[in-house]
Amino acid sequence: MVRRGVSVLVAGVLVASVGVGCSAGTESAPQANTTVTPSAAPAPSASASAPAIPAGTAPSDTFAVGVRQLKRNRDGERPLPITIWYPATGRAGGKPTNSARAAEGPFPVIMFSHGLSASPKDYQALLTRWAATGFVVAAPTFPHTSGSERPNVLDVLNQPADVSYALTEVLALGSRDGDPLRGRLATDRVAAAGHSAGGVTTIGLFTTGRDERLAAGIVFAGTALGVGTAFAGATAPQLFVHGEADExxxxxxxxxxxxxxxxxxxxxxxxxxxxxxxxLGDSTSLRVVADTTIEFLRWTLYGDTDAKERIATAAARDDIATLDDHL
Structure with a gap:
């Protein structure tokens, strides 16, 4: 939800429609070529249960960042281009480089879900910071909630299954002959994150569409409308980030x-x-949010116990945020 005018409108519709069972009689009724029936997430295999991350140490180096695009389509009806940012060889800092050579891994994977009327690129300032500290970040562009003046808000309910599909496709790159990310993905260390409608999507991945491959989650400015709060499956630590003046x-x-x-x-x-x-911008708030989430991800995906101790310190920087800590 990047564009405020559209965001306020669809947020109101989300409350009025998704919250009462996705009635098609609302102002944002689905378009003829879309569906509002929530898709079940693909059932992971028994070997894909949420892992217990062993103790370890996250990389201390900062990496250059590479970026690439995957073209994927779920069931032939839901085009899902996926932007992937990843640690790359070369000098750290600067803009992401298209198809740069990947650094030696393996690196944990984070699936990121954008907000309404947004795209993965809108979050590049945050996501490239994650990649530069040792994570592969994969962000699908959803077919009916991205980049349009009037997104189909009800289609958010189909997005947890989109993310599960995209995750399967991304993880497959780690063992695909000839792929630049072969051997670079820690396929047993995966988290999900998302903003606003993407936060709804992320919550859904731990409730109605539980994907047991996920070991942790980060929810930015999210709500559980349509996906509920019946958190299920193996323990998966969660970090919520929310502005108290959220409009x-x-x-x-x-x-x-x-x-x-x-x-x-x-x-x-x-x-x-x-x-x-x-x-979305290079600001003091972004620095605190980025540093806090990075330490959380280092702990949950690398098993870095020192990083866990640094979460509170990162949150307290510049005295602009508070942390309710039950980790």
Missing amino acids: VVEYAAGKAVYDKVPWPKAMLSLPGGDHGRSL
């Missing part, structure tokens, strides 16, 4: 979901934070 998804709505999480959890609250600008 689109009320802070109380995000906090209510956070309170229902039965696993280790923390909530980073920004008293002056709005719905998204702190995530």
Whole structure:
């Protein structure tokens, strides 16, 4: 939800429609070529259960960042181009380089879901910071909630299954002969993250569309409308990030979901934070959000216990956020 005017409209529709069972009689009724029936996430194989991450150490180096695109289509009806940022060889810093040579891995994988009327590129300032610290970040562009003036908000309910499909496709690159990411993916160390409607998508991956391959989650300005709070499956630590001055998804709505999480959890609250600008620009807020999420990911995906101890320190920097810590 990047464009405020559209965001406010669809957020209201989301409350009115998704919250009461996806009635097709709302202002944002689905277009003829889309469906609002929530898709079940593909059932992972028995070997894909949520892993217990052994203790380890995250990379201390900062990497250059490469970027590439995958063209994928789920069931032939849902085009899902996937942008992948990854640690690359070369000098750290600067802009991502197309098809740069991947650094020696393996690196954990993070699946990121964008907000309404947005695209993965809108979050590049945050996602490239994750990649530069040792993570492969894969972000699908959803077919009916991206880049349009009036996205089909109800299609958000199909997106957890989109992410599970995209995850399968990305992880397959790690063992594909000739692929630049062969041997670079830690396929047993995967997290999901998302902003706004992408936060709904991410919550859904731990509730109605539980993907047991996911070991952790990060929810930015999200709500559980349409996907519920019946968190299921193996323990998966969660980090919620929400601005207390959010003009689109009320802070109380995000906090209510956070309170229902039965696993280790923390909530980073920004008293002056709005719905998204702190995530999309190079700002003091972005630095705090980036550093806090990086330490959380180092702990949950690398098993770095020192990083866990640094989460609170990162959250306290510049005195612009508070952390409710139950990790």
